[in-house]
Amino acid sequence: MLQELKEKVFHANLELVKQGLVIYTWGNVSGIDREKGLIAIKPSGLDYDKMTADDMVVVDLEGNIVEGKLRPSSDTPTHLALYRAFPAIGGVVHTHSTYATAWSQAGLDIPNIGTTHADYFHKDIPCTADMTAEEVRGDYELETGNVIVRRFADIDPTATPAVLVKNHGPFTWGKDPADAVHNAVVLEQVAKMAFIARTINPALTMNPLLIEKHYNRKHGPGAYYGQGKQD
Numbered sequence: 001m002l003q004e005l006k007e008k009v010f011h012a013n014l015e016l017v018k019q020g021l022v023i024y025t026w027g028n029v030s031g032i033d034r035e036k037g038l039i040a041i042k043p044s045g046l047d048y049d050k051m052t053a054d055d056m057v058v059v060d061l062e063g064n065i066v067e068g069k070l071r072p073s074s075d076t077p078t079h080l081a082l083y084r085a086f087p088a089i090g091g092v093v094h095t096h097s098t099y100a101t102a103w104s105q106a107g108l109d110i111p112n113i114g115t116t117h118a119d120y121f122h123k124d125i126p127c128t129a130d131m132t133a134e135e136v137r138g139d140y141e142l143e144t145g146n147v148i149v150r151r152f153a154d155i156d157p158t159a160t161p162a163v164l165v166k167n168h169g170p171f172t173w174g175k176d177p178a179d180a181v182h183n184a185v186v187l188e189q190v191a192k193m194a195f196i197a198r199t200i201n202p203a204l205t206m207n208p209l210l211i212e213k214h215y216n217r218k219h220g221p222g223a224y225y226g227q228g229k230q231d
């Protein structure tokens with residue numbers, strides 16, 4: 001069942017390691033088959049170098065295991081909350097990549113201070129608020145997803161496919177697992193550049209005109225970015 005999706009999710013998980021976003025068994029990637037309402041996700045606690053596509057666990061949107069001998073990622077409820085709330089997404093990634101996690105631990109949004117950021121994330125990358133005692137002591141992973149969804153009440157998740165969970169780490173998403181990983185890689189670079197830039201100049205400014213210009217070059221009605229069109 002879902003062999004093609006399991007293969008895509010498996011290779012997307014391996015890409016986290018290849019891109020240096022995770023060590024040991026940290027992080028996880030999932031993908032969804034919207035027609036079937038089924039999700040393939042990395043198994044919990046398994047070394048990436050021992051993992052196979054067949055190890056990917058298939059669950060439904062309520063988290064019931066439909067196929068798989070292993071336990072699904074401990075973050076599965078968070079992934080599922082995002083799939084339920086954001087109907088346009090096809091893949092979700094969670095990592096503890098260094099710079100994005102540092103901004104999560106600092107509890108600050110990553111400000112949009114550069115065109116690389118604007119290309120991929122449009123606005124500031126939001127950090128969630130503190131979780132309450134009830135949320136932490138309750139179904140923590142599900143509540144983590146709910147906190148993310150509430151933080152996006154007035155943010156377009158398609159335009160800004162990333163969030164920092166305060167004191168925990170980043171989640172990204174995309175049209176499929178590979179796109180979600182791509183956004184996780186760029187997020188880590190943007191987090192690193194923002195940290196360095198603000199260290200160099202705490203009083204730096206961003207030209208607001210560049211935000212729409214760069215975002216629309218890549219995503220707007222006239223988007224040609226990467227399609228080989230000439231100026």
Ligand SMILES: O=C(CO)[C@@H](O)[C@H](O)COP(=O)(O)O
Binds near residue numbers: 026043074094
């Ligand atoms: O956020 C965490 C731990 O804080 C998790 O992402 C682990 O880093 C990976 O958990 P599994 O996917 O292996 O259950």
